Amino acid sequence: MRIGELAARVGVSTRALRYYEQQGLISARRGVNGYREYDEADVRLVVEIRSLLASGFSLEDTRPFLECLRAGNEAGGSCPESVAVYRRKLAEVDAEIRALIRRRAELTEQLTSARPGCVLSQEERNDHADDGELRRAGAPRRQTGTGRFLGGVVPALQDDRPDPGAA
Amino acid sequence: MRIGELAARVGVSTRALRYYEQQGLISARRGVNGYREYDEADVRLVVEIRSLLASGFSLEDTRPFLECLRAGNEAGGSCPESVAVYRRKLAEVDAEIRALIRRRAELTEQLTSARPGCVLSQEERNDHADDGELRRAGAPRRQTGTGRFLGGVVPALQDDRPDPGAA
């Protein structure tokens, strides 16, 4: 199929497809007229790209997933390089969440000091006490395993196990 | 004082100061030689800008705070327009947090399906069950007021009270 059909099938612009190729993420054979020619494997690759982008990954992040698919794997995330990207992204998301929670606390603090009276709505009033709620969320004691959510400093990649299968 | 001194005092580049002026956020008298002249009130304004930027506000968001200061208020956030910005930002931050928590859940899900074995670290393993932990965080019953954190759909600006003092 040509670029227009691929774009229509995946739901992406032709501009995006050419950009992906320019970034070295996908490639295309060329017909005698110079037109790009794609097959079903390319559909799979582009679907993978869009799926990962929708999950917040950058285009660069998708690279190991695509290589993983090209290597014959059914899932792009089943290779150790992909898992490493998953882990890094997870740590990034955790860091963002913590930063936002701190910002939220700042905001409510500013808001209450700006408004001496009781003006905050129920949701706004919740300042979750320095994300302490998150750490002890749903568990009377810490260290129950599933109740920690975000660790104090989010090690996430620095646990005792030697991380089997990293690049 | 001139632009270099103001920049040094607040800890900002002269480029930034000219940009703020270009955006209509601050203004400066001009000396006979065309140089910008600032006073202490300008220092206060720029400090306010930097403070708000550091809190995640956009430059445009700082406008009502600066007007509030120029109107003679001690705090830039004490005017109703500023409070409205606070509230909007708070709602945005809440939305971002919820989006990130959803993304986090997606990530751990992908990670576990990619890795059939037990590879997740303690922090990674926590999927906080569709942010249910957040809703009931720290409270045995809901409706206790301080325990809700993020509402289901974050109304935040649509409570029963008629919001006294909005623009």
Place this chain on the structure above:
DNA sequence: CTTGACTTTGACGTCGGTGTCAAGGGTTAG
């Protein structure tokens, strides 16, 4: 007078993932 530090305006670059336009060539139905 010269040097050097400061100032002015103006304009381009950054980053990511495209949208959009331009100018041209290919292909197909009528």
Place this chain on the structure above:
DNA sequence: CTAACCCTTGACACCGACGTCAAAGTCAAG
């Protein structure tokens, strides 16, 4: 043949908050 699409490459626009460079003016010290 022509209209109407499809395709090609190339290049500018965008967003936000500036960084950086250029060319030129100002001013104080030596």
